[in-house]
Amino acid sequence: MRREKFPAVYIMASGFHGTIYVGVTSDLIGRVWQHRNGAFRGFTDRYGCKRLVWFEAGGDMAGAIAREKQLKNWLRDWKLALIEAENPTWRDLAEDFGFDPLLKTPGADAAEAG
Incomplete structure (x- = not known):
């Protein structure tokens, strides 16, 4: 069964207030x-x-x-x-789509709390 595709702008992050990446796709899931599994060599992988922290769906691809x-x-x-208006804790919104929670790295909780 094929997933329905829809245009979306999204922001991925390395963690709370970490490095962010803005992207666009017709297949957000x-x-x-791809981002989580390192399918792209480049900025998000490096x-x-x-972590999906924000997205906006709807309209057309243009x-x-x-x-x-x-x-x-x-x-x-x-x-x-923009992120914090809808997601003040920088929760990984990908979990809402059925993705497993990301594993925390040592010291991540302290970094996110401060």
């Missing part, structure tokens, strides 16, 4: 799987951006690409505010 470009031009503080 598939793209999250910086461990495996609109999603335009929104992605807009967000990529935003200051980091604006992106953090």
Whole structure:
């Protein structure tokens, strides 16, 4: 059975207030799987951006690409505010799609608490 695809802009993070990556896709679940499994060599793999912390779905692909470009031009503080408006704890939203929780690295709880 095929998953329904829909345009989405998303933000992946390495952890709470960590490195963030803005992307666009027509298959959010598939793209999250790719990020989590290191299917892409590059920025998200190098910086461990495996946590889905924000996404916006709907509209068409052209609109999603335009929104992605807009967000990529935003200051980091604006992106953090966008994430925290809907996800103040930076919870991994991928778990809502059935993904297993990410394993915590030693000291991650202390870093996230501070």
